[in-house]
Amino acid sequence: MEISGCLTLKDLISAKKSRPDQEKDARSWQKENMCDRFRISPRVPLKGEPIDLSKQKGLTPERYPITPVKVADRPLADPWTPTANLKMLSSVASPEIRDREKKELFRPIENNEQEDAGLDTQQFETVDDMDDLDKRPSRKQKSLGLLCQKFLARYPSYPMSTEKTTISLDEAASSLGVGRRRIYDIVNVLESLNLVSRVAKNQYRWHGQHNLNETLRNLQREGERQQYSAQIAYFQHKDFGTEQRKDSQPAASMELPEMDCPSVNLTSCFPLASAGSRKDKSLRIMSQKFVMLFLVSTTKIITLEIAAKILIEESQDISDHSKFKTKVRRLYDIANVLTSLGLIKKVHVTEERGRKPAFKWIGPVEFKTESGKFIDQDITTTSPASKRDATAENSKQQRLLRHSSFTHVQSISTVKRKVCSEPSSPHKAPEALLQHDSYSSKMAHLSAICRQKIEEDSGSFKFASNNPAHRDVGHLPFSVVVPVPVDPDYCTRDSGHQKRPASPNKIQSQLKVMASSSGHGFLPNQPYMYVPSTSVFMLCGNSGNEKSLDGLHGARSSSPSDKKTTEDGDQPAKRQRIGSTDDGPLPLVVPKICSSDRGSCDTSLPHNSPEPCKEDNLHSVASSSRQEETTELTKEQVASAALPQYLYLPSSTGLNGFNFFLPANQTTGAMGISQSQLPHLNVPYVMVPSSALAAFPFLCSPAVTSSASSDHALSTASLNYSLAGMTTPPHIMFRTPSIPETSPEMQQGVPPTSASPPSASPATADSSISAVLPLPVKPQKSPTPLTPKSIRPVHKDTFFKTPGSLGVSPALRKNERPHVRNSSSAQRRLDICSTTD
């Protein structure tokens, strides 16, 4: 797909010269150009942007003088000649414009502009001139974007801290010559970004952009938590080709309720929305969500269609056409304001289906790095290692409590918990779950949606029921002790590429294997990991072919519809798609035990369709224990019959940590499942953020590698699809046999993460992994065995941008976007606490 950029200010200017484009320019000006004006980038009070004119005048009722704008500073290049201006004006002025009746209305604005007018006014002057001509401003001139520009021009982008700029809505409305209603539209969006805050009736306080980055950071984090990337991918993938069908999509509708939660949470992160009234001030929430979509998107381009869809789903609205239209209208409103802020610009994405309106994020993205802390913190909080206990939860909540809306959030989360999380943890819902409630629920939500979609799309597969009630089914009824292969031959490796200097021996020593004791097949002195049953999900499927991964995803992606991704080229699209299905909602890819043939798998392995993994997280997978339509199996049955390919160990915080996949065979021994049944995957995989492993070198076991590289790739690929946060945090510990799996939780005390040097792997700064896992991955020829690029598209991380996701494929990340989330976990933690307030 190609994206046609919107007109830039520059373009606009140049365009103005040419008559034909004038109108277009005018419009674009409103939208695109505005961006320039209010650049987020730390800029001192706007410089010479067109709109600045209006503000220059000191009009600001609030009387904050804005530094004079310099024309020179403008990005614009082309000088504007008076003639050109005239031309433009004339072109812009259309017959309709001339309604005198309304002219009055706009007077104020015009006047202001005129006053302000200097050279800068040039662009806007046109409007003024027109007015002078008794022409009523054209629709363009009345656009919300332009109005917002004017509004923004009244206030300094970076007001002095000492200043307390108060905005009177009435005053603003009157001075801008518009109805108050319009001001609300603007203010609501600004408020969503904390640029302003409501202090009293009709009174807002102008904060400027001082906290914008922080706000964006928080939004990004929230977006990650909400798995928006997954949603985006989902819709992209599914595209609307199936729209019709989509409309009816049951899954989506189902999800809606849960999706709301995110929004609520969102608001909780920001003072702005006071939860509660009037749909929580949807415009604000919509704005935040909209921004989040950009922030979590790898391509930074979001089509209105997708945004609307996502927002509709979240709001539980019926996805009828009217709703969609309404959403789109609102999105335009928001987009206009955001454009004025210079955060986005309009573009068009050309897809197979045609050209679609979209917006591209042009705002700051660097804050991400800084934000890393936040993410980490969350993760940390949730990470089992740290304290998945109530304490963590409490701390987290406290943070949230700062926000008025939090209470609301809580309630919601509680509900969710009941619905989603609770079921997922057979044994007992770890408190950690609470932390992840929203996240988990969302993921579950997505999974469900995806699953349905997938099912629909590929009717051939069946997934374990996602029924929330059954989600836990996936959990194995037992805890698992996984032998950690120790092989000198294998060097320790960092998640991905880095090899750890640390010698395996060291680890071994640390891990003191006591295998001797068990008959599980532990070797003497072999270290093992203890995995509490609650943390274990069994993934069943064919092992096998890469197809499993790719095929699963690929099948869909290959479809024409897949390409429709709005973003950029095929690649992105593909990624997204994959992400949607795999990454997002479907964190897991399950290797097939059976032959690649799905059909066969289905029959033989009721629960093992590859799909399940993808789609759903563990829940479904694990829960694969039950297929909705087909047979229901007891957990035990599943374990034995399903021939688990992998055991999925969700990291406590799916966000930051990697989820672990253990080859079933590896664990089966402990479980009593015959390995013979698990032919393909002999390699135990455990994926953890490298940083977390800093302290622990990976152990690679020779045994593991039996499978061909392909398998390995597969398995690795599967790793990529971890479902963060879906479930309870895994409790994993290395113990000596002597120390049996006593209460896992208690034992999990090995939170290497904190200790681990952040430097370990840039790719995954998140150290929040709850457990230290020995990773028996045989060094592959490819430097990045863990991240089968072949299988996965580069940007897949979108989905996993979520804190947990970050950790997904360290290798990938490292290579692809090392810079992102570089901050150390410690740093992130610090950040987390800081709020935009």
Next chain:
DNA sequence: GGCTCCCGCCACGTT
């Protein structure tokens, strides 16, 4: 004809 999105009705919440 579709995309944009202005405009203002009207409902909800607050004062």
Next chain:
DNA sequence: AACGTGGCGGGAGCC
């Protein structure tokens, strides 16, 4: 009851 907010969608401008 009046007023503040803001959801909502008709319908017109614009392409």
